[in-house]
Amino acid sequence: VQTCALPILSPCVLLRNMFGRQEAQEPGFFDDIQEDVHDEASKYGKVVHLFVDKESLGMVFILYDSTEAAARALK
Numbered sequence: 001v002q003t004c005a006l007p008i009l010s011p012c013v014l015l016r017n018m019f020g021r022q023e024a025q026e027p028g029f030f031d032d033i034q035e036d037v038h039d040e041a042s043k044y045g046k047v048v049h050l051f052v053d054k055e056s057l058g059m060v061f062i063l064y065d066s067t068e069a070a071a072r073a074l075k
Helices: 029-041 067-074
Strands: 012-015 047-052 060-064
Touching: 012 067, 029 047, 029 060, 060 067
Parallel strands: none
Antiparallel strands: 012 060, 047 060
């Protein structure tokens, strides 16, 4: 018997591959991507916190005020 795991609901969303090494070298890049992602993410609910991981290859973390807002963003 195989069972399906229910998805874990979270107010956090992780975006991957949002930028590459070359893009990250441009002056002001991280401020620009943070503003752009925040503007887009806000269309789905209230963004409590947004973090652009400068050490990663394109990871951006978004914390919404509710799991419902995060679910809307994922869809």
